[in-house]
Amino acid sequence: xxxxxxxxxxxxxYAPVLRGQNRSPxxxxxxxxxxxxxSTLGDFVGASSTRFPVDxxxxxxxxxxxxxxxxxxxxxxxxxxxDGYLTINAQRKSKNGDNEQSFEVNRSVSLPDSVxxxxxxxxxxxxxxxxxxxxxxxxxxxxxxxxxx
Numbered sequence: 001x002x003x004x005x006x007x008x009x010x011x012x013x014y015a016p017v018l019r020g021q022n023r024s025p026x027x028x029x030x031x032x033x034x035x036x037x038x039s040t041l042g043d044f045v046g047a048s049s050t051r052f053p054v055d056x057x058x059x060x061x062x063x064x065x066x067x068x069x070x071x072x073x074x075x076x077x078x079x080x081x082x083d084g085y086l087t088i089n090a091q092r093k094s095k096n097g098d099n100e101q102s103f104e105v106n107r108s109v110s111l112p113d114s115v116x117x118x119x120x121x122x123x124x125x126x127x128x129x130x131x132x133x134x135x136x137x138x139x140x141x142x143x144x145x146x147x148x149x
Contacts, residue, residue, distance in 0.1 A: 054067045065131040069124075081117055085110055116136045120134070
């Protein structure tokens with residue numbers, strides 16, 4: 001969770017308020033809203049544009065990480081698990097005449113301790129990468145029946 005410190009809006013750039021006139025309560029609202037959005041959503045745009053969204057979901061046996069990586073060759077996707085983090089690196093290469101361009105994206109996801117790291121698998125079909133993270137046996141939910149006498 002990210003804490004945001006609220007600062008009183010400032011009126012720089014607005015016409016000065018004359019004595020005896022009341023300032024509108026709506027003055028500066030647009031700039032204040034822009035400031036709030038830029039401070040809270042700043043992590044999603046700008047410098048972090050090489051990150052891509054992923055879907056995280058699980059069932060009783062596995063956890064899954066799904067990412068849409070259209071136009072990327074299977075050989076240009078690299079997945080590794082280090083210290084409880086799953087890192088996906090992908091590079092898209094395009095050739096336009098004599099110019100060759102490449103664009104690299106990456107994403108790291110923290111994994112729970114219940115994942116069996118030695119049984120992780122990945123599939124890549126139709127531009128969608130799915131990483132399957134099996135749960136360890138002791139972490140799987142167990143159903144226990146209680147006999148009533």
